[in-house]
Amino acid sequence: MVSSCPEAWGGSEELWAGAALHLKAAGHEVQAFKTNVDYQHPRILGLHAAGCQVTDLEQLPALRTRLLNRLLPYHRQYSRRRLAQQVLRRGLLAFQPGLVLVSQGSNFDGIPYAQVCQELGLPFVLLAQKAVDFFFPPWYEREVIQAAYRAARHCYFVARHNLELTQFQLGQQLPAASVVWNPYNVPFHSESPLPSITPEATxxxxxxxxxxxxxxxxxxxxxxxxxxxxxxxxxxxxxxxxxxxxxxxxxxxxxxxxxxxxxxxxxxxxxxxxxxxxxxxxxxxxxxxxxxxxxxxxxxxxxxxxxxxxxxxxxxxxxxxxxxxxxxxxxxxxxxxxxxxxxxxxxxxxxxxxxxxxxxxxxxxxxxxxxxxxxxxxxx
Missing domain, CATH: 3.40.50.2000 (Glycogen Phosphorylase B;)
Incomplete structure (x- = not known):
């Protein structure tokens, strides 16, 4: 499992984390790689308790981090991405997974990690949690992104709109693509009476x-x-x-x-x-x-x-x-x-x-x- 979410935890991560727990319970070995890991976050603690190893893709030496922060923002972002790719490459080489899930907060931000899978010859799937109408792939990364989507064993989206929009943005059909649902945080049967509505009620x-x-x-x-x-x-x-x-x-x-x-x-x-x-x-x-x-x-x-x-x-x-x-x-x-x-x-x-x-x-x-x-x- 690879998550590109830049926050300590985001709603876009509930699906991969829930799937990881189910896979572990079914007897599969599961490792997770994520940016900006808070090892005391309840979700991370839950994964560890279940036996899922979680690796921070941005665990950089303090000196190197200070040097990166002095660079221009673009170069700092690019350098951090390259270092995260290196951490992921080492982890995947050691683990040799049968399948890698790259979970994206949007529909293009996990592509650098898909590239690592391509380079190592590992099968992977892409999960996109959002797509933005006005954001097309940057011209200098367009071919790389197109290639990653073509190479994915399957592409998952959380809305039909996102799937179709991504196809428009890539200028290519995604025949191996489908829609999945995110976990929700209420019981399936949780309907309750509506608070009273009267002409005077707030x-x-x-x-x-x-x-x-x-x-x-x-x-x-x-x-x-x-x-x-x-x-x-x-x-x-x-x-x-x-x-x-x-x-x-x-x-x-x-x-x-x-x-x-x-x-x-x-x-x-x-x-x-x-x-x-x-x-x-x-x-x-x-x-x-x-x-x-x-x-x-x-x-x-x-x-x-x-x-x-x-x-x-x-x-x-x-x-x-x-x-x-x-x-x-x-x-x-x-x-x-x-x-x-x-x-x-x-x-x-x-x-x-x-x-x-x-x-x-x-x-x-x-x-x-x-x-x-x-x-x-x-x-x-």
């Missing part, structure tokens, strides 16, 4: 997302809420999550004088508890795979107001399980939120429909399902 929306505006678009939501009509309605939005843009979003909230409407609750571990006190999910994303927050909200019986980004429209049925904004823009999000507001007395029915639709669509154990796919490919 409607509580939850935005469950990383606090990063490039992908999650929370700045769009704040602009919508700054309109007088929303200021004058009994509406509160709680933002759950962490991220690099928290300070910027809090300052924007203060500038727009939205302190009575918007609050930031940070990262929470009990996702199901969010839906005990909130009526619906709002998700103003610009770029997505298929967000866990949406699947979890639906399983808990909550409708969603979300933009048509990534695979969101593949599971959210407009006016049946929630309200879909045509695009990630202030105007489109405002229109979807307005429709939702007018039909808020129907949210209990929409939430129940969302739960039924989610249970009919997602597997009960996505990580086990994915591990079985990997096992079959390793036997080819």
């Amino acid at each position: 409607i509580r929306l939850a935005c469950v997302a990383r606090l990063e505006v490039l992908d999650k678009g929370l700045d769009l939501l704040l602009q919508v809420l700054s309109q007088d009509k929303w200021r004058n309605r009994p509406l509160q939005v709680t933002c759950f999550g962490s991220g690099a843009d928290r300070q910027a979003l809090e300052e924007m909230t203060a500038m727009l004088r939205l302190g009575d409407t918007v609050r930031f609750a940070g990262q929470v571990s009990d996702v199901q508890a969010i839906w005990q006190s909130h009526h619906a999910l709002v998700l103003p994303s610009r770029n997505e795979g298929l967000p866990l927050a949406l699947v979890e909200a639906m399983l808990c019986g909550r409708p969603a107001i979300a933009t048509n980004a990534g695979g969101i429209g593949e599971i959210l049925v407009d006016n049946e399980t929630g309200f879909l904004a045509e695009s990630a823009s202030v105007a489109a999000l405002d229109q979807a939120l307005e429709r939702a507001w007018r039909h808020r007395t129907d949210w209990q029915r929409l939430g129940s429909a969302a739960a039924r639709h989610a249970r009919a669509t997602v597997p009960t154990d996505p990580a086990r399902h994915f591990s079985e796919k990997l096992r079959s490919l390793a036997l080819v």
Whole structure:
């Protein structure tokens, strides 16, 4: 297992880690290679406890790290990537795996690790957790990326949108490609009654997302809420999550004088508890795979107001399980939120429909399902 996630842990890593645990339990030897490892993180501790070795691809000597940090940003990034490739090459040569999974936070960031597999003649598969509409492969890396996708034994995506977009961006078909599901952090049967909605009741929306505006678009939501009509309605939005843009979003909230409407609750571990006190999910994303927050909200019986980004429209049925904004823009999000507001007395029915639709669509154990796919490919 190779993860290109630059954070200590990200939602994009839940699938490979869950699959690793299932494979280990089935008697397979599993090693993981990841950037920026926090050896005290609960997920890393869980992998170690199960007998899965985890290697940090960026364990550099302190002197070399200080020297790299003095270089220009591009050269520093390039050098760190080359060193990570060297660490991976040594690890794979020692381990000699029957199959390597390269898990990417997007759809191109794990290619340097796929290159190592190609050079060593090891079979590998690619997993892409997101694709961005406006980001094509850089011209100087295009042929390398195309070759890696052609060489992969299989290419997995978490949304049909991401698969098709990647084909457009590469200018080539991916015949050995399919869609898989990420694990979710609520029980499969977790639907609960919607908090009461009366004409006088305050409607509580939850935005469950990383606090990063490039992908999650929370700045769009704040602009919508700054309109007088929303200021004058009994509406509160709680933002759950962490991220690099928290300070910027809090300052924007203060500038727009939205302190009575918007609050930031940070990262929470009990996702199901969010839906005990909130009526619906709002998700103003610009770029997505298929967000866990949406699947979890639906399983808990909550409708969603979300933009048509990534695979969101593949599971959210407009006016049946929630309200879909045509695009990630202030105007489109405002229109979807307005429709939702007018039909808020129907949210209990929409939430129940969302739960039924989610249970009919997602597997009960996505990580086990994915591990079985990997096992079959390793036997080819």
